[in-house]
Amino acid sequence: MLDLGLFRDIFKPLPGNHYLEVTTKTDEITKLFSDMMQSVGGEFNLALYAENEQSLxxxxxKAQFINDFKTPFRALPRDHDAVLLKDIFHLHQNKNMILKLSYLTLANTANIIIMEKKGILNIDEVMKQLEEFEFRTPNMIEVVKGYDLFIAKKMHMWGNGL
Incomplete structure (x- = not known):
C-alpha cells in the first residue's frame, strides 16, 4: 500500500477538470484520480496498456485498452489538466510520440507527470526530453516511496505555444 498523501497534494482539481492516466495496470493511484475527479465533477480518462482488459x-x-507498446493512446487536443504517464514511459517504443501526444492533449499551464519505479529511467535524459518537447520547469521529486516522479508544465505562449 502506497502512502499517497504528498502525491495527492500535488493536485488541486477544480470542477470540470479532466485528468488522464496512461499506465500498464490499475492501482491506488488510479483509484485516487477517479475519486478526485468524481469529487469535483470532473472527468477521469484512462489509457491502459495491457494484453487483457483489467477490472475497473x-x-x-472513460477507459481505452491498448494491447501493444508502439500504439499511441487517444486523447483530444487541449482536453486535459493533467497527464500521468505511470510505469509506461520506459516500455513504450516511441517515447517521442507519447510526449508529443501528452503535450497536445494538455491545456495551457497543465502538468505532465512521469512516474516510474526508482532507478529505471535516466534522470538527466528524461529532463532533457521534457525540455526538448517544450515542457517547462521540469523537476524530479520524491513523493511516493519507491518511485521517481518527474513533473513539468505546458506553458502558454512558450515554445510550441498554444
Whole structure:
C-alpha cells in the first residue's frame, strides 16, 4: 500500500477538470484520480496498456485498452489538466510520440507527470526530453516511496505555444 498523501497534494482539481492516466495496470493511484475527479465533477480518462482488459471495479473512468507498446493512446487536443504517464514511459517504443501526444492533449499551464519505479529511467535524459518537447520547469521529486516522479508544465505562449 502506497502512502499517497504528498502525491495527492500535488493536485488541486477544480470542477470540470479532466485528468488522464496512461499506465500498464490499475492501482491506488488510479483509484485516487477517479475519486478526485468524481469529487469535483470532473472527468477521469484512462489509457491502459495491457494484453487483457483489467477490472475497473470501483473506478469511474472513460477507459481505452491498448494491447501493444508502439500504439499511441487517444486523447483530444487541449482536453486535459493533467497527464500521468505511470510505469509506461520506459516500455513504450516511441517515447517521442507519447510526449508529443501528452503535450497536445494538455491545456495551457497543465502538468505532465512521469512516474516510474526508482532507478529505471535516466534522470538527466528524461529532463532533457521534457525540455526538448517544450515542457517547462521540469523537476524530479520524491513523493511516493519507491518511485521517481518527474513533473513539468505546458506553458502558454512558450515554445510550441498554444
Amino acid at each position: 471495479e470501483g473506478i469511474t473512468a
